Amino acid sequence: xxxxxxxxxxxxxxxxxxxxxxxxxxxxxxxxxxxxxxxxxxxxxxxxxxxxxxxxxxxxxxxxxxxxxxxxxxxxxxxxxxxxxxxxxxxxxxxxxxxxxxxxxxxxxxxxxxxxxxxxxxxxxxxxxxxxxxxxxxxxxxxxxxxxxxxxxxxxxxxxxxxxxxxxxxxxxxxxxxxxxxxxxxxxxxxxxxxxxxxxxxxxxxxxxxxxxxxxxxx
Numbered sequence: 001x002x003x004x005x006x007x008x009x010x011x012x013x014x015x016x017x018x019x020x021x022x023x024x025x026x027x028x029x030x031x032x033x034x035x036x037x038x039x040x041x042x043x044x045x046x047x048x049x050x051x052x053x054x055x056x057x058x059x060x061x062x063x064x065x066x067x068x069x070x071x072x073x074x075x076x077x078x079x080x081x082x083x084x085x086x087x088x089x090x091x092x093x094x095x096x097x098x099x100x101x102x103x104x105x106x107x108x109x110x111x112x113x114x115x116x117x118x119x120x121x122x123x124x125x126x127x128x129x130x131x132x133x134x135x136x137x138x139x140x141x142x143x144x145x146x147x148x149x150x151x152x153x154x155x156x157x158x159x160x161x162x163x164x165x166x167x168x169x170x171x172x173x174x175x176x177x178x179x180x181x182x183x184x185x186x187x188x189x190x191x192x193x194x195x196x197x198x199x200x201x202x203x204x205x206x207x208x209x210x211x212x213x214x215x216x217x218x219x
Contacts, residue, residue, distance in 0.1 A: 006045035007063040008054055016189055017196060018045045019083055021064065028074040029064060033086045042067035047199040048080050055079065087194040091159065092167035094190045095176070099168040103183035104176050106168070108133060111177045115140035121184035123154030124176040124191075126161040137175055155191060158198055 003012040015035060021044060022037040024030050032041060042064055044051065054060040055075065065071045076082070098104050105111055114120050115137060123141050125134050138153040145152060154175075157164070164173040178184045 004043040007042050007067050008044055008046050008050070008059065011045060013045050015043065017193060018043045019197070023068060023073065026074070027072055028076060029079065031079070031083045031086050033083075033090060040068055048084060048197055049199060051083070052080050083197065087197055088159065088163075091157070091187075091190045091194050092163060094187055095164065096167045096169070098178065098183045098187065099170070101183070103180045104178045106170055106173050106176055108137065108175055111137055111175050112140045114177055114179060115144045118144035119179045120144065120177045121181045122178040122187060124178075124187075125154050125156045126164055126174045127156060127158055128160045129156070129174045133174065157191065158194060158200060
């Protein structure tokens, strides 16, 4: 996939790891997380703290003016919030879709068994999961992957159990395991984007196929 350039840093990256900004009908700048909005767009690849700093110092508006070739733009103070909300929703929506497609399991006992069999492609923990429960399942994951003595572990999501439960239509979702490699890759993409934006990116625990991706930061 053609790389895009961040209008703030000048760095190039796969669009799947960037955030596209588009202009609304009244000149307001809005996140276009699916990169589907018509017309010209601008790409950013910075964390939320970096975006907030650029917004406060006027650097974001200046970069947008250059990208869109106009200064008649409205950049809302809530833009960092809108992006985070959208990225969180993308993770939860993806989990809901994979749950409905029967691509994942919940429940510590079932996950423990699957981990020890080596069937798990991705292990996830809620942000408010108990540390002891995480440790037990992480150890089971290492056993199943012949990785004892390493730091292989599940991903602790920046999402709590209530949000996970609501998204998946299940009660008390604390741990999630994905056994399908394609589903795991789809989830890694959504999770990685959110974590990168929040500045808390972690390594995926098992069998990832990272997306691969020369072009300006406009498009």
